[in-house]
Amino acid sequence: MSSDARGWRIALIPDALINPPARADAVLPDVLLVLEASGYGVLQLPPPGEYGPLLAVIADQVAEYAHHGYAVVAVGVRGSSADGLHWRRLAPLLRKRGMALPPRHLIRTDLGAAAEQQRLARFLSDYDLPAEEQRHWRV
C-alpha cells in the first residue's frame, strides 16, 4: 500500500442528521451524501441524553485531529435541542483540550432540503486549514 486517500477534513454530526426521522427528506438534506461528495469524514454525536463519558471520548479524538493538521467543523440543526451537537457540554471539553472551537454550520428546517443541501456543500467546500498548515502536516 503506497497511497492514502484520506481527505483531512472531518465533520461533527448529530445523530439526527445521520439517522434522520422518517419523512424528513423534504426538510433535511442528505447530510451523509453531501459529506461524502465533499470528502469529509464523520464523527457522530450521540442522540439527546446524558452521554458525558462518550462526549469526553469524542473530544479526545477531535483534539487529536485538530492538533495534527486536520480541519474539523461541526454541523448542527438550528432550533433542535442544543443543535444536536451537545454543544454546551462539548465546547468546554474541547477548550480543556487546548483547541479552538470548530466552525459551526446550522441547518435550517424552513428553507427546504435542496437549498440547505447547497448551502451545506458550499460551507464544507469553502472550509479548510490555511495552506501553510496543510503543507506542514499533509505529506
Added chain:
Amino acid sequence: MTHQDSGSGSTPGTQQEARRKVALVANCLLNQNAKVCQGAHYAGAVTPVVELLRERGYRLQQLPCPELAFAGVRRWWAVYEQYDTPAYRTHCRRLAQAIAPLIEQYLRAGDEVILIGLDGSPSTGVRFTSSNPDWGGRPNRPQDDWQIVPGRGIWIEELEAELARRGLPPVPATGWGLDMGRFDKAGARRDLENFLNERPGPAGTDGEGSSRS
C-alpha cells in the same frame, strides 16, 4: 440515496417505537481519517458500507476509534500482539463503558443490533485480526510480513466483554475486509451482503405495531 431510516430521531429505547435496525460501525467506516498512515482507501466514509446499510434501513451508530485515542493520528502500524497490553485493554474498556449505555438502550428496547468491524485490524477485527509475535522495536519490518489470523481485535474483545458484563446478548457481527493485506472490494461487499441477508426479516414486522413509513 434517500433517507432510509425510520426511527424517530429521539432518544433510543422508548417503548412507543417500532423495533429498529441498528448497525454499530467501526469508527473508520464513517471516517477514514482515523486510519493509520497509508491505510485510508476513501476520503471520508467507506461508501459501499454506508450505502448497503442505509438501503436496508439500518440506523448507523459509529463506535469510537481506540487506536486514534490511544496512540494518536501519527501512530505506527501495529499487530494484535503489540496492542495486547493491560494499558491498551484498560483504555478500550473506558471506551466500551462510554458507548455501552447507548448500545444497551437499543438492545433493551428489543431493537435488532448488528456490529460491522474492520477485518484484519488488530483492534477492530471481527472475523480476522493481524498477527506477528516478532513485531517490535525499531519499525523497519519488511512489507506485508504479518499474518491474517482468525479472531477478534482487542477493541472488539473488550467491547463484547463489556456488553456481556451488562447481561446483554451477543451482537451478531462481521467485518469489512479493509485491512486484509490486499483489499478485495467485491469480496468485502459480497460478505457483507451475505451477512445482512442472514438477518431476520425487516424490523417492525414482529407484531408490535409500527409507525414506520
